[in-house]
Amino acid sequence: MKKGKKLYEGKAKIIYATNDKNLVIQYFKDDATAFNNQKKTTIEGKGVLNNRISEHILSNLSQIGIKNHLVKRLNMREQIIKLVEIIPIEFIVRNVATGSITKRLGIEDGTVLKEPLIEYCLKDDKLGDPLIAEEHIIAFDWASKNEIDKVKKMILRINDFMIGMFRGVGIKLIDFKLEFGRLKSNGKQEVILADEISPDTCRLWDSITDKKLDKDRFRKDLGDLIPAYTEVAKRLGILHEQSNVSAVNVTKLSSVKRKKK
Ligand code: TMP
DSSP states (O other), X not given: OOEEEEEEEOSSEEEEEXXXXXXXXXXXXXXXXXXXXXXXXXXXXXXXXXXXXXXXXHHHHHHTTOOBSEEEEOSSSXXXXXXXXXXXXXXXXXXXXXXXXXXXXXOOTTEEEEEEEEEEEEOOGGGTOOXXXXXXXXXXXXXXXXXXHHHHHHXXXXXXXHHHHHHXXXXXXXXXXXXXXXXXXXXXXXXXXXXXXXXXXXXXXXXXXXOBOSTHHHHTTOOOHHHHHHHHHHHTTSSOTTOOOSHHHHHHHHHHHHHHX
16 A cells, blocks of 8 residues: 555644545544644644544444444554545534533533434534534535434444443543545445544543543643543553553554564
8 A cells, every 4th residue: 555645634634645546544643723723732642542542443333333434554643544525514422511512502511411412513614613403414415314314323323332332441421523424436325434533532531530531631721631542542452551651652552562463
């Protein structure tokens, strides 16, 4: 597999072409942004952890029949993924109210929702990813009714699976963001899960202490983001218990593990 030219650079990832027109390489950067790019920094080792955690979650989702873009992890920062046409919607799934919804609707932080709530935001940085209704998606043809119905079914299965997976390792899945894309093959088109699922795109709280183990550590200036993401990786069984939490060691560990294979 040959790495080709850069096709797209987002806030946390870069997409490169390959010599196979159906596959691209997804590179995880160490850049962290929040509040639509108003707050930015670089956190050494974040990309390595997100690559590993996202690979773990998407592989597990594949095993329960949720089709997604992951083909395989290439190295500590890169994955080979299927090229899809991204639907320009961020699908937000909430189990507990926190973050933007508490401010927007005056809901008390930590309110447990009776059932999962799906919200839609238009993926448009210039407009600040505005909240939209399902009717807007249909009216402006960002996705069809059939696509939205299929996505909603997938979202509820993904949420059920991830709640259980995290509960098993002492973590509450508070909310998360998903993206989906259209995959064209043999003249047919289907919608599959795309992008990443990591502590950058989920809110994860320790089950007992409610300690935040996600990007809120950066958004809210809580510090210790790498130890928190490392803790998530260790609990999911991706990193060994004895792994040191420093970014440099995470980087070293990943390369040592690969060389042994
Ligand atoms: P919010 O409370 O800021 O709307 O975020 C809800 C969830 O979606 C939270 O887990 C963070 C995630 N998210 C992203 O991954 N990317 C984004 O651009 C936004 C706004 C939220």
